[in-house]
Amino acid sequence: MSKAYAMDSYSxxxxxxxxxxxxxxxxxxxxxxxxxxxxxIVPLVxxxxxxxxxxxxxxxxxxxxxxxxxxxxxxxxxxxxxxxxEGFKNTxxxxxxxxxxxVITGSMTAYVLQRFKTTLGTVIKAAFLLAxxxxxxxxxxxxxxxxxxxxxxxxxxxxxxxxxxxxxxxIYIFIQFLNxxxxxxxxxxxxxxxxxxxxxxxxxxxxxxxAIATVLIIKIISIYNDFYTPQLYMGKSKPVxxxxxxxxxxxxxxxWEIIFAGIVICIIPTLIIFLVLQKxxxxxxxxxxxxx
Amino acid sequence: MAxxxxxxxxxxxxxGKKLGGQYMNKMITVILFLLIPTLLLFIFxxxxxxxMFKYSFEERDQFGATVKFIGxxxxxxxxxxxxxxxxxxNSLYYLVGSFIQLALAxxxxxxLCSKIRASNFFKGVLFFPYMIxxxxxxxxxxxxxxxxxxxxxxxxxxxxxxxxxxxxxxxxLSTEGLVxxxxxxxxxxxxIGFDLVMFIGAIQSVSPDIYEAAELDGANRWQVxxxxxxxxxxxxxxxxxxxxxxxxxxxxEIPYIITGGKFxxxxxxxxxxxxxxxxxxxxxxSAMAVVLTIIIIIVTIxxxxxxxxxx
Numbered sequence: 001m002s003k004a005y006a007m008d009s010y011s012x013x014x015x016x017x018x019x020x021x022x023x024x025x026x027x028x029x030x031x032x033x034x035x036x037x038x039x040x041i042v043p044l045v046x047x048x049x050x051x052x053x054x055x056x057x058x059x060x061x062x063x064x065x066x067x068x069x070x071x072x073x074x075x076x077x078x079x080x081x082x083x084x085x086e087g088f089k090n091t092x093x094x095x096x097x098x099x100x101x102x103v104i105t106g107s108m109t110a111y112v113l114q115r116f117k118t119t120l121g122t123v124i125k126a127a128f129l130l131a132x133x134x135x136x137x138x139x140x141x142x143x144x145x146x147x148x149x150x151x152x153x154x155x156x157x158x159x160x161x162x163x164x165x166x167x168x169x170x171i172y173i174f175i176q177f178l179n180x181x182x183x184x185x186x187x188x189x190x191x192x193x194x195x196x197x198x199x200x201x202x203x204x205x206x207x208x209x210x211a212i213a214t215v216l217i218i219k220i221i222s223i224y225n226d227f228y229t230p231q232l233y234m235g236k237s238k239p240v241x242x243x244x245x246x247x248x249x250x251x252x253x254x255x256w257e258i259i260f261a262g263i264v265i266c267i268i269p270t271l272i273i274f275l276v277l278q279k280x281x282x283x284x285x286x287x288x289x290x291x292x
Numbered sequence: 293m294a295x296x297x298x299x300x301x302x303x304x305x306x307x308g309k310k311l312g313g314q315y316m317n318k319m320i321t322v323i324l325f326l327l328i329p330t331l332l333l334f335i336f337x338x339x340x341x342x343x344m345f346k347y348s349f350e351e352r353d354q355f356g357a358t359v360k361f362i363g364x365x366x367x368x369x370x371x372x373x374x375x376x377x378x379x380x381x382n383s384l385y386y387l388v389g390s391f392i393q394l395a396l397a398x399x400x401x402x403x404l405c406s407k408i409r410a411s412n413f414f415k416g417v418l419f420f421p422y423m424i425x426x427x428x429x430x431x432x433x434x435x436x437x438x439x440x441x442x443x444x445x446x447x448x449x450x451x452x453x454x455x456x457x458x459x460x461x462x463x464x465l466s467t468e469g470l471v472x473x474x475x476x477x478x479x480x481x482x483x484i485g486f487d488l489v490m491f492i493g494a495i496q497s498v499s500p501d502i503y504e505a506a507e508l509d510g511a512n513r514w515q516v517x518x519x520x521x522x523x524x525x526x527x528x529x530x531x532x533x534x535x536x537x538x539x540x541x542x543x544x545e546i547p548y549i550i551t552g553g554k555f556x557x558x559x560x561x562x563x564x565x566x567x568x569x570x571x572x573x574x575x576x577x578s579a580m581a582v583v584l585t586i587i588i589i590i591v592t593i594x595x596x597x598x599x600x601x602x603x
Binding site (some may be wrong): 024025029030032033036037039040041042043044046047049056059060062063064105108109110111112113116117120121124127130131133134135137138139140141142143144145146148158161164165166169190195196197200209221224225226227228232234241243245246248249256259260263266267270273279282283285286 | 293299300314317319321324326328329330332336337338339340341343347350351354356375399400404406408414416417418419420421423424425426427428431432433434435445446447448449452456469477486489490494503512542544545549556561564565568574577579580581585588589592
């Protein structure tokens with residue numbers, strides 16, 4: 001917190017009155033924060049408590065009441081019958097391929113567009129820029145027909161191709177980052193007889209690491225949270241985490257304890273990743289949004 | 293110096309005999325590296341965009357079996373049928389909600405940037421909902437606002453709290469108007485952390501010396517906010533406000549999962565996708581997508597103009 005400014009200290013006059021005022025301010029600040037945090041935490045705690053109750057207890061007890069007997073079987077039902085496990089598997093596959101695809105195609109595109117000032121490059125860059133104006137979600141009305149023409153509907157290839165092929169923000173993050181990598185590095189390598197492929201793979205790509213981290217964080221959060229694309233292109237037979245949870249609403253409509261167990265299972269990996277990578281996630285999002 | 297100039301104007305070019313080979317290598321690299329991304333861009337963005345405009349003047353189903361050119365009929369339908377047009381009214385709820393969210397986030401960010409113990413803990417807790425899967429968030433609040441039917445479902449969290457204090461349970465999700473307020477609340481709950489992190493980043497990027505100087509000059513809290521914090525983070529507030537407008541007209545997941553768009557909670561995007569995939573009216577849905585695109589383009593132009601002035 002060394003960077004934070006000392007908002008309190010300018011009331012550090014020695015008279016008693018200002019100390020009281022300052023004390024009240026401090027109290028109010030904490031009160032606001034605690035209330036805000038309670039609003040975030042209470043719905044989550046209710047979910048956790050509910051996921052440990054049996055169906056009869058869930059229906060008869062108060063939402064805040066602790067479970068009398070812990071019912072772990074809810075988790076098993078959600079994991080296996082509720083297809084959350086299957087969802088994790090499919091999400092993982094989609095994530096791996098989409099991330100690799102985005103990093104490779106995004107950084108290559110950015111390298112060519114930023115380093116070589118060719119007419120072709122300028123035209124293509126403008127085409128990418130213009131594409132950011134089109135709202136992805138309602139474009140699916142006509143994208144669907146094309147994905148269908150390639151016989152990709154119902155497969156994992158559909159979301160992977162869309163995640164890789166329509167990600168323009170990543171290209172911008174790479175371009176911004178490349179602006180700050182000196183040309184002299186590429187130049188001296190070329191002098192030494194390297195070709196442009198070698199320059200990209202040996203020099204540029206390793207230097208892009210921080211940008212890759214930013215892209216990956218934004219990409220993973222958005223894919224893990226996406227509901228629309230997998231719902232539209234993969235349907236019920238191939239669930240990802242979000243569609244598996246959504247499918248719970250039908251058959252388990254009244255079995256909230258099982259739905260809650262599913263939700264807890266799905267939040268746990270997020271929580272672990274968040275706790276470990278907190279700092280990188282914040283900076284990744286801040287860096288990513290500035291490029292909007 | 294002269295050599296430097298050449299290098300700058302033609303950063304990766306080369307002089308002398310090797311020029312031809314370098315040029316070939318350069319062109320091959322350009323073509324190979326751009327081939328796949330450009331193909332994907334055209335197949336999955338430009339062709340659908342072109343189709344979207346074309347289909348919007350047609351009456352057609354998902355398979356394109358019975359296509360009929362009908363001119364501006366689809367657009368007329370959108371702006372004259374209350375079922376479609378009224379969803380714009382719901383966007384206003386989300387727009388107002390977004391501004392409340394920005395104000396709250398700014399307020400919390402200023403608090404968190406002052407001398408606060410465990411500020412990272414508070415920041416983490418407030419941010420965490422942004423990381424939670426959208427469907428999970430929606431389902432959590434579907435339960436949170438539930439009004440029990442006394443047979444298979446009991447009251448949700450909020451109604452339990454209300455009854456605890458002796459009040460009567462409320463049908464939050466099946467009362468027109470109220471349902472939108474609840475959905476906007478969920479949206480704020482989920483997204484406020486993002487704004488908070490942005491604002492904290494912006495506030496902390498202002499040099500601490502300036503705050504110290506203000507302190508020495510005897511500025512009070514409000515003056516510090518008004519003259520130092522606010523101007524320092526003006527661009528980011530402006531950006532978030534514009535993004536809020538875009539967000540408010542493209543709301544989809546939270547209302548779709550919590551209410552399915554029932555009880556007057558539908559949004560324009562829900563209507564668009566239902567029209568396309570449930571009712572198979574691709575022509576009409578394309579026209580709706582075009583309307584949304586035009587709105588987004590207008591907002592983006594405003595964004596560009598606003599930022600030009602900033603600079």
